[in-house]
Amino acid sequence: MVENKELYKFFAQGEKFFQPGISIDSVIFGFHNNQLKVLLTKLKYVNLWSVAGGFVYKDEHIDDAATRILRERTGLSNIFLKQFYIFGDPRRSDRKFHVNRMRHVGWDADRNYWLLKRFITIGYYALVNFTNVVPTRDYMSDLCDWYDIHDLPPLIMDHGDILGRALETLRTQLKYQPIGYNLLPQKFTMPELQKLYETILDKKLDRRNFQRKMLGYDILNRLEQRRKGGAHKAPYLYSFNLKKYHRALREGLAGGW
DSSP states (O other), rough: OOOHHHHHHHHHHHHHHEEEEEEEEEEEEETTTTTTEEEEEEETTSSOOEEEEEEEEEEOOHHHHHHHHHHHHSSSSOOOEEEEEEEEEOOOSHHHHHHHHHHHOOOOOOOOOOGGGGOOEEEEEEEEOOOGGGOOOTEEEEEEEEEETTTOOBOOOHHHHHHHHHHHHHHHHHHTTTTOOOTTTTTEEEEHHHHHHHHHHTTTHHHHHHHHHHHHTTTTEEEEEOSSSSSSSOOOOEEOHHHHHHHHHOOSSOOOO
16 A cells, blocks of 8 residues: 555656756745744655755746745745755765655656656745745645754755855845845834844844944835834834835845945
8 A cells, every 4th residue: 555645646757747857945034033944844754854845847937836836835925036056966866865765655766767867956045924924744745844044953965055055145135135025024123123134144233333224225114103012112113115125126235234
């Protein structure tokens, strides 16, 4: 009896539908409780986790595949998603890893089997609002959950490198593009925005300099409301001016951190 019919079907028929040699791996970042988190999936039959990945249908655009995989894992669409690197080390695919998983569902493949050949993977990173995500596993995985980037479980193959490169790219983005709209709630305080930047950069920033620079970018709307309930003077709430924010994404910002 086949233990996992869907996974068995994937192994048996995947080459009919998916483009051999190409995969997608998306690093999905969220921000919650002052922690930068990444959405990971625990694969069946191994005590290892992966970033959100999948394969490309033969008639599917690469970007459409990345959007589809993101939607399947999070339930979200129309969010910030950016290609950042291609991982092509010929040793990155682990043949033994795949063979062991196939044997669990009774699939015995020869050396020319499509999944055992060399794969390059195209890396994307996504920025999402943590509270809007519904982590959803697929038939290849047991769990789908958030992890603090400083407290990660063991990852498969080169997924640690993929995550590290995505984080490096995100930090570089702060030098010339705005960050926050996809990670923060609609209304936020300046200290909350600063904490987001500090968490991504993994360093402290001067409060006055941060506020001066953010206001100088002219991408924020200061609201009349204040954040209530704190021990100190209630700070003003802000929101992003989306028209100016998206223009800054296209045209860039001056200066860095």
